[in-house]
Amino acid sequence: xxxxxxxxxxxxxxxxxxxxxxxxxxxxxxxxxxxxxxxxxxxxxxxxxxxxxxxxxxxxxxxxxxxxxxxxxxxxxxxxxxxxxxxxxxxxxxxxxxxxxxxxxxxxxxxxxxxxxxxxx
Numbered sequence: 001x002x003x004x005x006x007x008x009x010x011x012x013x014x015x016x017x018x019x020x021x022x023x024x025x026x027x028x029x030x031x032x033x034x035x036x037x038x039x040x041x042x043x044x045x046x047x048x049x050x051x052x053x054x055x056x057x058x059x060x061x062x063x064x065x066x067x068x069x070x071x072x073x074x075x076x077x078x079x080x081x082x083x084x085x086x087x088x089x090x091x092x093x094x095x096x097x098x099x100x101x102x103x104x105x106x107x108x109x110x111x112x113x114x115x116x117x118x119x120x121x
Contacts, residue, residue, distance in 0.1 A: 010040020010048070017057050018048035025049075025057050035064045042084075043072035050084040055092050068102045080106050 009015035013033040016024035018040075025045075029035070035045055042048035046066040049057040058081070062068065071079055082102040085093040098104070 011037050013045045014040045014048045017045040018052045020052050020054045022057055029064050035066045044070055046081045047084055050081045053090050058093055062100050068097050068100045
């Protein structure tokens, strides 16, 4: 399976975000890692952090300017970070993303429209 932009995990920021390594995420952000870079199985670092269910890393990436409504670029990925959080049932991350302007009506990829999934929260 080929993944655009750096293989399975993407770039270092995406990899660290997806496995919950806050220390590495902080170091990479201090050294100007591109929070908007795409690649790997999750798309962007924000989507990897949400998939990994790490609220602190999601918050760090949002503070660094991550686009909360960016859509994943591969059909293998869920769509927006909010869709990943809704699919995973992570209420705290869903709330954080909504507070940062996430669009609950954005079209998705692997999951149904987010507004249809959010009704259970």
